[in-house]
Amino acid sequence: MSADSRAVKADYFHGLAPGWDEKVGNNDARRRKLRRVFDMIGIRRGDRVLDVGCGCGVLFPFIEEKTGPDGNILAMDPAAGMIECARELHRQFGNIEYRVDFIEDAALPEGGFDVALCYAVLPHIDDIPRSLGALFRCLVPGGLLYIFHPDDTRTLNKFHAGLNAPVKHDMLPEEDTLRKLLEDAGFSVLRYIDEPGLNFLECRKG
Numbered sequence: 399m400s401a402d403s404r405a406v407k408a409d410y411f412h413g414l415a416p417g418w419d420e421k422v423g424n425n426d427a428r429r430r431k432l433r434r435v436f437d438m439i440g441i442r443r444g445d446r447v448l449d450v451g452c453g454c455g456v457l458f459p460f461i462e463e464k465t466g467p468d469g470n471i472l473a474m475d476p477a478a479g480m481i482e483c484a485r486e487l488h489r490q491f492g493n494i495e496y497r498v499d500f501i502e503d504a505a506l507p508e509g510g511f512d513v514a515l516c517y518a519v520l521p522h523i524d525d526i527p528r529s530l531g532a533l534f535r536c537l538v539p540g541g542l543l544y545i546f547h548p549d550d551t552r553t554l555n556k557f558h559a560g561l562n563a564p565v566k567h568d569m570l571p572e573e574d575t576l577r578k579l580l581e582d583a584g585f586s587v588l589r590y591i592d593e594p595g596l597n598f599l600e601c602r603k604g
Contacts, residue, residue, distance in 0.1 A: 415479030451519030
């Protein structure tokens with residue numbers, strides 16, 4: 399996809415930022431579900447965590463709970479409005495760095511992170527192989543990548559296809575395709591779950 403097309407999608411999400419949590423259903427029930435998901439996520443005290451496509455920061459409290467104050471988060475989103483929203487909603491945390499950027503373009507430090515999280519973002523990434531390569535490089539050896547969504551693949555893709563929006567064609571790859579993309583980037587897929595209400599991958603660098 400062209401840079402102009404990517405900008406159209408970034409502008410689309412920028413415009414949706416006010417009231418985003420209400421629009422997408424990030425309510426108490428969703429947060430309880432995320433807490434159960436985070437029981438499967440191997441973040442440790444003091445870890446450096448990359449939150450790709452952070453939106454308004456729905457994951458921040460769960461990350462902070464695991465890293466403690468000695469950890470830190472780089473929160474990245476290509477939509478400036480989402481970053482503004484995240485800053486406003488989570489001013490209580492002093493260990494978050496914010497960046498407006500696309501993951502495939504971001505100049506991230508090699509081996510700069512212990513864990514990378516991609517929540518409800520992979521379908522919106524236009525160059526998935528390049529983005530996975532960037533994630534591989536920025537993780538420490540043995541670092542963990544988690545890709546997860548609040549719906550199974552079929553439900554998620556059907557939802558996107560029904561939208562009259564720039565994300566209408568943003569699809570989550572099927573399992574075989576996604577496994578190959580990850581393995582080609584150098585990741586080992588440790589766990590893959592695709593069930594009603596959850597798509598979840600745990601991957602390790604190397």
